[in-house]
Amino acid sequence: MKRNTLIVLIGAVLVIITALLLFVFQVRKSEEAVVTTFGRPTRLITEPGAYLKWPKPIQNVYKYDQRIQNFEDKFSENYTLDSITLMTSVYVGWQISDASVFLATFPGESAVSLPNAQSKLEGVLRSAKSAVIARHPLSDFVNANMQDLKFGAIESEIEQSVQSQLSTNNYGIRIEFLGFKKIGLPENVTQAVFDRMRADRQRLISLAENEGRKQAQIIESSADSEAVRTIANAQAVATGIRAEGEAEAAKTLSTFQQNPDLAIFLLRINAWEQSLNQRSTLIFDERYPPFDLFRNLPTNSPGRQP
Amino acid sequence: MERNVQKNGLVNLVVAAVIFIAAFVVTTYVNSLAGQACSIFLGLGLLVTFTGWFQMRLDENERLERLEVEELARARGESTLFETKDAEVFPAQHARMQFDRFFVPAFGVLLFLLEGGGAWLLWRWLAKASGGVVPERALPALSLFAIFALLLFLLGRFSVTIARLENQRLLRPGASFLLAGAYVCALTALGLAGIEAKFPLADLWIAHGLCVLLGLMAAEMLVTLLLEIYRPRVKGKIARPLYESRLVGLLAQPESLFTTAAQTLDYQFGFKVSETWFFQLLQKNLLVLLLAQLAVLFLSTGVVFIEAGEQAVLERFGRPVAMLEPGAHFKWPWPAERIYRYRTEQIQTFDVGYTPDAQMGQQKTVLWSLPHAKEENFLVGNRAPVLVQGADTDTNNMLKAPPVGFISVSIPVQFQITNVQAWAYTNADPTALLQDLATREVVHYLAGVDLNDVMSSNRLEAAQVLQARIQSAANERQLGAKIIFVGLQDIHPPTPVAGDYEKVVGAEQTKLAAILAAQAEAIRTNALSIARAFTTTNLADAERVQLVTAKFAEAALFTNQIPAFEAAPAVYQQRTYFQAFARATANARKYVLLVTNTSDVVIFDLEDKIRDDLLNLNVPSSPNSSSP
Numbered sequence: 011m012k013r014n015t016l017i018v019l020i021g022a023v024l025v026i027i028t029a030l031l032l033f034v035f036q037v038r039k040s041e042e043a044v045v046t047t048f049g050r051p052t053r054l055i056t057e058p059g060a061y062l063k064w065p066k067p068i069q070n071v072y073k074y075d076q077r078i079q080n081f082e083d084k085f086s087e088n089y090t091l092d093s094i095t096l097m098t099s100v101y102v103g104w105q106i107s108d109a110s111v112f113l114a115t116f117p118g119e120s121a122v123s124l125p126n127a128q129s130k131l132e133g134v135l136r137s138a139k140s141a142v143i144a145r146h147p148l149s150d151f152v153n154a155n156m157q158d159l160k161f162g163a164i165e166s167e168i169e170q171s172v173q174s175q176l177s178t179n180n181y182g183i184r185i186e187f188l189g190f191k192k193i194g195l196p197e198n199v200t201q202a203v204f205d206r207m208r209a210d211r212q213r214l215i216s217l218a219e220n221e222g223r224k225q226a227q228i229i230e231s232s233a234d235s236e237a238v239r240t241i242a243n244a245q246a247v248a249t250g251i252r253a254e255g256e257a258e259a260a261k262t263l264s265t266f267q268q269n270p271d272l273a274i275f276l277l278r279i280n281a282w283e284q285s286l287n288q289r290s291t292l293i294f295d296e297r298y299p300p301f302d303l304f305r306n307l308p309t310n311s312p313g314r315q316p
Numbered sequence: 317m318e319r320n321v322q323k324n325g326l327v328n329l330v331v332a333a334v335i336f337i338a339a340f341v342v343t344t345y346v347n348s349l350a351g352q353a354c355s356i357f358l359g360l361g362l363l364v365t366f367t368g369w370f371q372m373r374l375d376e377n378e379r380l381e382r383l384e385v386e387e388l389a390r391a392r393g394e395s396t397l398f399e400t401k402d403a404e405v406f407p408a409q410h411a412r413m414q415f416d417r418f419f420v421p422a423f424g425v426l427l428f429l430l431e432g433g434g435a436w437l438l439w440r441w442l443a444k445a446s447g448g449v450v451p452e453r454a455l456p457a458l459s460l461f462a463i464f465a466l467l468l469f470l471l472g473r474f475s476v477t478i479a480r481l482e483n484q485r486l487l488r489p490g491a492s493f494l495l496a497g498a499y500v501c502a503l504t505a506l507g508l509a510g511i512e513a514k515f516p517l518a519d520l521w522i523a524h525g526l527c528v529l530l531g532l533m534a535a536e537m538l539v540t541l542l543l544e545i546y547r548p549r550v551k552g553k554i555a556r557p558l559y560e561s562r563l564v565g566l567l568a569q570p571e572s573l574f575t576t577a578a579q580t581l582d583y584q585f586g587f588k589v590s591e592t593w594f595f596q597l598l599q600k601n602l603l604v605l606l607l608a609q610l611a612v613l614f615l616s617t618g619v620v621f622i623e624a625g626e627q628a629v630l631e632r633f634g635r636p637v638a639m640l641e642p643g644a645h646f647k648w649p650w651p652a653e654r655i656y657r658y659r660t661e662q663i664q665t666f667d668v669g670y671t672p673d674a675q676m677g678q679q680k681t682v683l684w685s686l687p688h689a690k691e692e693n694f695l696v697g698n699r700a701p702v703l704v705q706g707a708d709t710d711t712n713n714m715l716k717a718p719p720v721g722f723i724s725v726s727i728p729v730q731f732q733i734t735n736v737q738a739w740a741y742t743n744a745d746p747t748a749l750l751q752d753l754a755t756r757e758v759v760h761y762l763a764g765v766d767l768n769d770v771m772s773s774n775r776l777e778a779a780q781v782l783q784a785r786i787q788s789a790a791n792e793r794q795l796g797a798k799i800i801f802v803g804l805q806d807i808h809p810p811t812p813v814a815g816d817y818e819k820v821v822g823a824e825q826t827k828l829a830a831i832l833a834a835q836a837e838a839i840r841t842n843a844l845s846i847a848r849a850f851t852t853t854n855l856a857d858a859e860r861v862q863l864v865t866a867k868f869a870e871a872a873l874f875t876n877q878i879p880a881f882e883a884a885p886a887v888y889q890q891r892t893y894f895q896a897f898a899r900a901t902a903n904a905r906k907y908v909l910l911v912t913n914t915s916d917v918v919i920f921d922l923e924d925k926i927r928d929d930l931l932n933l934n935v936p937s938s939p940n941s942s943s944p
Contacts, residue, residue, distance in 0.1 A: 016604065016607075020466075020607065021466055021470070024462050024463070024466050025466075027459065027462065028459035028460075028462055028463055031455045031456065031458065031459040032456065032459055036633050036634040036651070037634050038631060038634035039631070039634060039635060039636050039741055040740070040741050040744075041634070057635075058631070058633070058634040058635035058636070059633050059634055059635055060633035060634070065456075066456065073452065075744050077741060077742060077743055077744040078742060078743045078744060078749075078793075079744045079745075080743065080744070080745060080748060080749045080752060082752065101749075101752040101756070103743070103749065103793070119450065119452050119453075120452065121450055121451070121452065148719075148720070149719070151695075151763060152695045152696070152697050152719075152720045152763045152764075153697050153763070153764060154696075154697030154698060154719075154764075154765065154766035154767075154769075155697070155764075156764035156765065159760075159763060159764040161760050161763060161764070162760075187793065189752065189753070189756040190756055190759055190760070191752055191755050191756060191759070192692075192755070192759060193695050193759060193763065194693065194695060195695070195720070200693070200722070203720060203721060203722060204722070204810065204812050204813050207721055207722070207809065207813045207816070208813050208816045211813070211816035211817055211819065211820050212816065214820045214823065215816075215819050215820055215822075215823040216823075217823075218820065218823035218824045218826065218827040219823050219826050219827055219830075221827050222826055222827030222828065222829070222830035222831055223830055225827075225830070225831045225834065226830040226831055226833060226834030227834070228834075229831065229834035229835055229837075229838045230834045230837050230838055230841070232838065233837065233838030233839075233841040233842050234841055236841075236842055236845065237841045237842060237844065237845030237848075238845070240842075240845040240846055240848075240849045241845050241848050241849050241852065243849060244848065244849025244850065244851075244852040244853050245849075245852050247852075247853045247856070248852045248853050248855065248856030248857075249856065250856075251853065251856035251857045251859075251860045252856050252859055252860055252863075254860055255859060255860025255861070255862075255863040255864050256863065258860070258863075258864045258867075259863050259864050259866075259867035259868075260867075262867045262868055262870065262871035265871035265874055265875055266871070266874055268874075268875070268878055269874075269878045269881065269882075272874070272877060272878060272881045273874060275889060275892070276874070276877070276892070279892055279893060279896045280896075282896065282900065283896045283899060283900040286900040286901060286904055289904075289905075290901075290904040290905070291904065291905040291906075291907070291920060292901060292904050292905070292906045292907070293906075293907040293908075293909065293918065294906065294907065294908045294909065295908070295909040295910070296908065296909065296910045296911075299894075300894060300897070301908050304908070304910050
């Protein structure tokens, strides 16, 4: 009996829990819920709390996250005003503005309807993005002068365009914010930019190396010029010094004037002596003094008695 | 009584069929993996229940046939009728025997194939299964599986008891399957409850567990089939149905484990352990204890511990009612109140511009020219627009190179959650949004600066500007986060062109080296020229002194020679001549011709003779030998 009571008690608890689960549902602060009765939306719940409902299939509850959802579209190519292919990707923050309309537009549970809505939104977004990018040159997106950049204005244009589409077609969602997540160039243009960056670096390399050569040559030629100038000055000074010596030596000429014959004889002897060197070959005959001494010397030959 | 048992078997069959179909539908609705395994189990139970019920009908027909024949024999007063084995006389008996002989083994093999194949296919499917339970549908499915469990438990328990009391061997397999099916449904409901309690893998784990159970059942059936071949057939002995699983029976009646354990303990200890008050209390109140444990588990959801560095939002029926700080807190049990934890004090980090790579991160040296992470290239401005001639120049295909450049940056961003309410309830995925905002600010900033500026003079201010901008964007979006650090840890040209940037630095060094070498040469040239100038003037001065001194000496000598000359002019001249002759010709080669009246011809070879050592001289090569 006790065991049966326990089993009945367990059964009762299970039934109560099941009943609660079937008849009661919760809505979080981050959610909104639409209750449908036989498929027709009959109640919109925007405040958090616990609510009653009839079990399925009489009533269905569709809960939606009313917080801002954000997603990033594909990194896609677009043409700019100056005919340059630009690749962009934007992130978008969107929110369900009217859960009842959202349920009608994107039916199903939120696990199905949210991706579905995101997919539709991405289509609208890509269309608006392409149109807006085509109205701007590349320099509005990328510019070394920050004040010429129109990044924020372009984002606003895309956002307004998307918002306008959503409002017109009553999707039940609205855009909260939008921004560029990534901008780039197609692969072949990227390679061209890399080539240009390399060429720019090669220009700088050439500039640096040849500037070095130029400055080196200037320095060396300046030094050579200075050296020549210094030596020339020194030689001029040396010539002056020698001239002074000559002038001073000339004072002794009066002394030689006392006996010019002797002076000239001595000069001749001196010149004759200096004109001979070690490798001179001299040929004399017996008449030339002092070799004339050989002429009068006695010999042992009988035919030549003195 | 037999008819009641047969009715009981039919009820079991109908309930098993209904619950199998309902479980399959609910499983498809909620997309539960454990539900799939549970459906297979219930399907097998349905087959076993059907076979048991059919066999019961055959037995019943045989019993009725035997009664009729007995009645007929008594009316005729014959007994030979019982001795015949003719199938025409006992068609029901014959049908039952044929069923036992052929259908039951075939059904055993079929059961083995279904169990084994089901386990194998299910295991493979679980490995590839994508998605999982639809969270919104978990609660209704949970309640339905709980109801299935309750129904199966009540009916299974009743049938098992009837089968045991009346020794109905054919009712037992189906009843055991029903009872075990109740537990399997309860497990499936538990997996769905795990989904609700934020344990998303609970469903998968239970599915794997059920898959293992199916495999064990298949193995048991295989062993049973093999043993059936060698089982001794004793006439009159009623065999256990081949398709009855002992494993399922054990699962359905776990109290039989107690009996077995008690017998083992009695044998081991030598006295009746199973008759002690503790053992009996445990045996009687096992269900109560299990339920108490479940109750404790349920009540334990009323206590929550918030770890250091965390804050939690407490929601009562979905409405935030309190912010819980670190420590222990009481709350209403699940699902009335739930908490959502957030790491508020902990510094969280995400990276912009790169994805860390474990393998590349092993490098000890970080070089521009070697990738050290999965880096992105960001567009930056370039002040000089350039047109680059395309490869196909013949067709005038000018490939436009826009006035932009690329740059790689590695920016770790650190942040803390400062306002949990704003963080939790404003954006669905605030971390991803913050990362988007930070990336947008980096893209925006780099798009508006010059490549060379940002890599050099503007680099220092870039991090501060970015931090301020990211914080501003986060505030605008009401994220409730504080940006505490934005680090420009790496900013460099893209890897494919980084080598060229390094070469520029090398060229600058080459330039400096050339200038320094020229300066060294200039210093040497200037020094040598000064030295040469000094030598030149010194030499001239020496020559001057020498000249003057020599001339004055000669004058002094001449003054003294005059008296000697005047005293004997001829002698003095001769003496001076011969003295000079002797000095001058001392080393000269002299030929003296002593005969004057002959005509001698003397030939002199006055050509200079080159010295041998000059011919063998090695001339060192000059570095400027090539220059004129």
